[in-house]
Amino acid sequence: MSIPKDLRYSGEHEWVKVEGEKARIGITHFAQSELGDIVFVELPEVGAEIKADEPFGSVESVKTVSELYAPINGTVVEVNEDLDDSPEFVNESPYEKAWMIVVEPSDASEIEKLMTAEQYEEMTQED
Amino acid sequence: MAKKDEHLRKPEWLKIKLNTNENYTGLKKLMRENNLHTVCEEAKCPNIHECWAVRRTATFMILGSVCTRACRFCAVKTGLPTELDLQEPERVADSVALMNLKHAVITAVARDDQKDGGAGIFAETVRAIRRKSPFTTIEVLPSDMGGNYDNLKTLMDTRPDILNHNIETVRRLTPRVRARATYDRSLEFLRRAKEMQPDIPTKSSIMIGLGETKEEIIEVMDDLLANNVDIMAIGQYLQPTKKHLKVQKYYHPDEFAELKEIAMQKGFSHCEAGPLVRSSYHADEQVNEASKKRQAQA
Numbered sequence: 549m550s551i552p553k554d555l556r557y558s559g560e561h562e563w564v565k566v567e568g569e570k571a572r573i574g575i576t577h578f579a580q581s582e583l584g585d586i587v588f589v590e591l592p593e594v595g596a597e598i599k600a601d602e603p604f605g606s607v608e609s610v611k612t613v614s615e616l617y618a619p620i621n622g623t624v625v626e627v628n629e630d631l632d633d634s635p636e637f638v639n640e641s642p643y644e645k646a647w648m649i650v651v652e653p654s655d656a657s658e659i660e661k662l663m664t665a666e667q668y669e670e671m672t673q674e675d
Numbered sequence: 676m677a678k679k680d681e682h683l684r685k686p687e688w689l690k691i692k693l694n695t696n697e698n699y700t701g702l703k704k705l706m707r708e709n710n711l712h713t714v715c716e717e718a719k720c721p722n723i724h725e726c727w728a729v730r731r732t733a734t735f736m737i738l739g740s741v742c743t744r745a746c747r748f749c750a751v752k753t754g755l756p757t758e759l760d761l762q763e764p765e766r767v768a769d770s771v772a773l774m775n776l777k778h779a780v781i782t783a784v785a786r787d788d789q790k791d792g793g794a795g796i797f798a799e800t801v802r803a804i805r806r807k808s809p810f811t812t813i814e815v816l817p818s819d820m821g822g823n824y825d826n827l828k829t830l831m832d833t834r835p836d837i838l839n840h841n842i843e844t845v846r847r848l849t850p851r852v853r854a855r856a857t858y859d860r861s862l863e864f865l866r867r868a869k870e871m872q873p874d875i876p877t878k879s880s881i882m883i884g885l886g887e888t889k890e891e892i893i894e895v896m897d898d899l900l901a902n903n904v905d906i907m908a909i910g911q912y913l914q915p916t917k918k919h920l921k922v923q924k925y926y927h928p929d930e931f932a933e934l935k936e937i938a939m940q941k942g943f944s945h946c947e948a949g950p951l952v953r954s955s956y957h958a959d960e961q962v963n964e965a966s967k968k969r970q971a972q973a
Binding site for chain 2 (some may be wrong): 560561579582583584585587588595606608610611612613614616671672673
């Protein structure tokens with residue numbers, strides 16, 4: 549699967565999509581393929597503060613549990629409730645249906661410091 | 676909300692970190708370029724990020740990537756096997772040398788389609804590693820090779836540093852968990868390996884969390900010891916995909932510690948037990964004194 553060009557990426561395999569003043573966050577195709585079948589997604593509540601490089605939730609796959617690391621600082625304004633009932637969206641549609649949270653960034657310039665699609669591809673490529 | 680409650684949540688102690696540093700991507704590249712398979716990837720092992728990125732170890736899986744058996748705990752692909760690859764031993768040996776492994780673990784899919792169960796290529800792989808990396812210790816982890824002891828002898832004649840064969844689960848659950856393999860045949864396989872080469876440590880592992888009782892786990896310990904097995908590993912069963920057997924229980928690390936203590940009291944020379952312990956986890960530490968001398972020169 550190709551890596552969407554219009555998103556930014558963190559070293560912990562989260563993607564960030566800028567939408568006006570807000571930022572939508574999820575995990576990458578690469579991350580979901582490393583984790584295997586996702587069976588549960590634990591997300592913060594609306595209003596929660598997320599801190600860059602600190603966990604804001606977790607994803608549980610058939611064999612593991614793995615923390616979700618915030619790519620930026622911000623306040624959660626929306627949470628994807630669909631993942632409660634359909635955690636498999638993370639495997640099927642990591643960049644679309646399985647967005648996890650929308651935040652109001654504390655400092656939008658932090659997003660600029662994240663990796664571009666090319667840089668993320670470089671980091672995860674096997675050949 | 677009811678849906679959430681149906682699902683047995685994984686406990687905190689099964690948390691892992693995706694570590695995809697350059698060691699990790701480098702090993703992936705090495706495996707793809709050399710057309711090699713690892714049980715780490717095929718079994719979706721939760722330790723892969725620790726082993727590949729930090730410890731730089733891997734367990735090679737030879738004789739192809741398709742298994743002739745379909746055990747209900749195992750994620751390895753099942754179906755019609757591929758043709759045997761006569762170059763595989765050399766490629767595995769080259770990779771062991773390139774990775775500069777102190778301890779190499781070699782497992783294989785079950786090749787019930789082959790008269791020798793794949794023993795010939797398995798043995799050649801051990802010899803090729805010895806030639807190219809004389810100081811690397813080698814652990815072999817075969818299936819029961821169809822219960823053919825000539826095949827086992829072919830493998831034991833190569834003098835691996837550890838013979839590992841997994842009994843996988845307690846006696847009662849064996850028919851439900853394993854395909855074709857039987858509990859007693861695995862015990863016999865282990866006993867015969869020891870008879871063939873008495874100074875080579877033998878090892879066997881079980882997965883727990885499939886619905887067994889503590890008494891049944893202790894019975895496995897007694898059965899393994901009665902068949903002269905030296906090393907035991909006990910780990911938490913984890914369901915590799917939704918189609919596989921469900922986890923019945925997540926054991927607490929304290930329960931693993933207690934099982935380890937019981938195993939050691941009963942007389943195993945080594946027991947590795949813990950939620951994320953797998954058959955070859957920390958295997959490099961389990962070789963005997965003679966083999967340690969070899970490692971020391973590596």
